[in-house]
Amino acid sequence: MFNKKFAISHSLTMTMIDGKVATTVSKNCSMAVCFICGAKPTEMNNLDAVILRTNSAEALKFGISPLHARIKFMECILHLGYNKSFKAWRTNKDTKEQKEAVKTEMKKNFKLVLGLKVDVVKQGMGTTNDGNVSRRFFEHPEITADITGVNVDLIHRFKIILNTINSSKNIDVGKFHTYCMDTAKLYVELYGWYYMPITVHKVLIHGSKMVSEAILPIGMLSEEAQEAMNKEYRNCRLFHSRKNSRISTNEDVMHYLQISSDPYINSFRMRNKLKKLEYHDDVKKLLIE
Ligand SMILES: [Zn+2]
Known part of the structure; x- marks a missing residue:
C-alpha cells in the first residue's frame, strides 16, 4: 500500500478578486465598463442589446464576489431612493439640493427604524456600507421599501438573488437565469432612468453563466x-x-x-460552530436539493 504514488497538480483560479483587479486583469480601460461584455453605463439598460454582446470567456471564471455584490446592490437601491424625485442618473445644480435633503432624511430614518448607519463616510476607511449593514438592509424588504420609496418587489428579488449566490449550495442555473432576467426587466421597467450599476448588471446578466463556469458552488468561491x-x-x-x-x-x-x-x-484553533442557515422559500426554489 505504501508503494502507491500520487501525482497532484494545482490550478489557480482567481475567484476572490474584486472589480478593480478584474478590470485590470481583463485589460479593460475603465472601471465603469463591464469587464465581461464591455457594456458602458449608458448601454446597461438596453437589455435586448446587452444580452447579444460577446462575453469574455476568461472573465466569466473570475467569480461573482458575493460579499461585495451585497454592498453594491444596497448602494443601488439607495441611489434609486435619492434620485427618484427627479428621475435622473446625474444630478445638476438644480437637483443637487433636492437629493441631499432626501439623503439626510433617509439616513435619519434608517438610524431610527433599523439602527443602521447607512452611507456615512468614515475617516480614511471608506463608508459605513459594509457586509453587516447590507445584510440587515435586505432583511426586511418592506421596511427598506418604506424608507427608500423603492419598489418592494425589486428589493425582495435583490435579497433572494444575493442570498442564493451567498449560499454555498448548488444553484439551478436555468431557474436562476430566469429569475435574474425577470429582475433585470423589472428594474428597467421601473427605473429605466438610472443606468444599472455594473455589479448589478454583472450578477443579473452574467450571473447564471458565472455560476455554471464555477468549479464549486459559487458561494464557496467568495472573497x-x-x-x-x-x-x-x-x-x-x-x-x-x-x-x-x-x-x-x-x-x-x-x-x-x-x-x-x-x-x-x-489545528489548535477553536472551531466556531456554524449556525445552520434557514433559507427563504424563494431561495430554496433556485437551489438544487
Ligand atoms: Zn456585462
Whole structure:
C-alpha cells in the first residue's frame, strides 16, 4: 500500500478578486465598463442589446464576489431612493439640493427604524456600507421599501438573488437565469432612468453563466476568506511586527501569516460552530436539493 504514488497538480483560479483587479486583469480601460461584455453605463439598460454582446470567456471564471455584490446592490437601491424625485442618473445644480435633503432624511430614518448607519463616510476607511449593514438592509424588504420609496418587489428579488449566490449550495442555473432576467426587466421597467450599476448588471446578466463556469458552488468561491484576514492582518501588524522600517514590518507580517496558516498550528484553533442557515422559500426554489 505504501508503494502507491500520487501525482497532484494545482490550478489557480482567481475567484476572490474584486472589480478593480478584474478590470485590470481583463485589460479593460475603465472601471465603469463591464469587464465581461464591455457594456458602458449608458448601454446597461438596453437589455435586448446587452444580452447579444460577446462575453469574455476568461472573465466569466473570475467569480461573482458575493460579499461585495451585497454592498453594491444596497448602494443601488439607495441611489434609486435619492434620485427618484427627479428621475435622473446625474444630478445638476438644480437637483443637487433636492437629493441631499432626501439623503439626510433617509439616513435619519434608517438610524431610527433599523439602527443602521447607512452611507456615512468614515475617516480614511471608506463608508459605513459594509457586509453587516447590507445584510440587515435586505432583511426586511418592506421596511427598506418604506424608507427608500423603492419598489418592494425589486428589493425582495435583490435579497433572494444575493442570498442564493451567498449560499454555498448548488444553484439551478436555468431557474436562476430566469429569475435574474425577470429582475433585470423589472428594474428597467421601473427605473429605466438610472443606468444599472455594473455589479448589478454583472450578477443579473452574467450571473447564471458565472455560476455554471464555477468549479464549486459559487458561494464557496467568495472573497470571504480573504476579507476575514483583514482583521487578523491588522492585529498582527500592530502587535506582532517590528515598526523600525516598512521592510521589517512586512517581513514580520509574512512570517506571522505563514505560522498561523501552518496546518499543524492551525489545528489548535477553536472551531466556531456554524449556525445552520434557514433559507427563504424563494431561495430554496433556485437551489438544487
Ligand atoms: Zn456585462
